[in-house]
Amino acid sequence: MFGIYLKRELGRRKKAALVIALGLALGIALVITVNSVSAGMTQAQDKVLKSLYGLGTDMTVTKARTAPTSGSSGGPNFKFDAKSSSSSTQSSDRVQTQGGQALKSSLVTKVAGQKGVESAVGALSLNVTKVDGSFTxxxxxxxxxxxxxxxxxxxxxxxxxxxxxxxxxxxxxxxxNFDVNSYSVVGVDVAHQGLGPLSTMKVTSGKTFTTAQTSAKVALVSKSYAKEKKYKVGSTFKISGTKFTVIGIATPDSSESDTDVFVPLKVAQTLGDAKNQVTTIYVKATDSKQISTVKKEITANISGTTVTTSADLASTVSGSLSTASSLATSVGKWLSIAVLAAAFLVAALLTSSAVSRRVREFGTLKALGWPSRNVTRQVVGESIVNGLIGGALGIALGVGAAYAVTAISPKLTAQLGSTGGGAGGGPGGGGPGQQASQNTLEIALSAPVSLTTIALAVGLAVAGGLIAGAMGGWRASRMRPADALRSVS
Structure with a gap:
């Protein structure tokens, strides 16, 4: 009886039901769109941070920056010994650790032994400046x-x-007449490639290092650098007179890597005259929720270092990605809440107004013996159905809007600024040598719709129906059979 009456009454009031459903649908669609875009912003920021950190890396430890010594400008310098002959081409390589800042390799073990640290691995970031040409x-x-x-x-x-x-x-x-070529080289611990610079790279051609290649003159090169130099697996090149063989081409999992060449750590230390030194220590915590605690532990127990977490780097991200993320987080969410509240209010008012126009109907039902709870149940049932219809429409609109954003994939830029104190270097070598620089990345925005968002939409649809039904049912329950008789002309 309840279902039959419910279906008949909704059929009689199609326009009113459609208006209520559309109002709820717009509010729910906006909530889905904003949540999906916000999720896309989070993914984009993760991509930006992964360009600096390895997957699974929670923080990095670098040497705290110090003021230049007396008599030193602290700036870069380059010594070039020209040959007397003007007929021959001259070439010289300048290899130095980034920013001239380095830590003792023994600190890797010390960091790994700190409370809350699961594992730690060191890497050495080098800048190579190659000058080729001749004097006349x-x-x-x-x-x-x-x-x-x-x-x-x-x-x-x-x-x-x-x-x-x-x-x-x-x-x-x-x-x-000289050509200057500058590129980055990172020395990696070939025995622990799952943490550190290579963790965000995938070898798409050739093979990666083996644990036996700690002192081998072999290298992985990034896809972009290999394309620029026309390197293939098996190609050879020299760094400061040392000949290297390319054993693999590495492609970053996300964004673009700032590192051009990867070599075994011991070999990099020899190239940079940095025996038993590293520029960055990559750290993975045992519990990702205790990263701030681990950071304090390392900072307190190991002096002269700077610990940088992903949260620290996130605060340095600027550009359109940061602006859009702020808008989605603040303006977008508040706007969706306001629209959803307005949709609930409109649905409640329209339901209450519809109840007022059904005085004769409900009064007659009460006169025939319907208790107030049956009348209230009828109104609430109709409202919940309207809410579910609105929820279905809202989900369709919201998913459609999110799909449109993903299909268009608007480009957002992210500038990674300095954290001001020896920010950790990632695969891109963002170590102390890049404190004053900014890396600009371009990220394509997507708007993924999760099952949690869909569940939230369904919950909002039911909640909207219950709120509207509660107001309408309360009004209907207060009607008396005499109201129906007075409404008869």
């Missing part, structure tokens, strides 16, 4: 005259063009 020696020439009259007097006479004519010697021609 100029030729000294003596001017034969200082005025037009002396030129005329010297024509055809012995000794013309000598220094006695008063002309000053001048150097003509000569100069230098």
């Amino acid at each position: 020696q100029g030729k000294a020439k003596t001017s034969t005259s200082s005025s037009g009259s002396s030129n005329n007097s010297g024509q055809g006479q012995p000794g013309a063009g000598s220094s006695s004519s008063g002309g000053a010697p001048q150097v003509q021609g000569g100069g230098a």
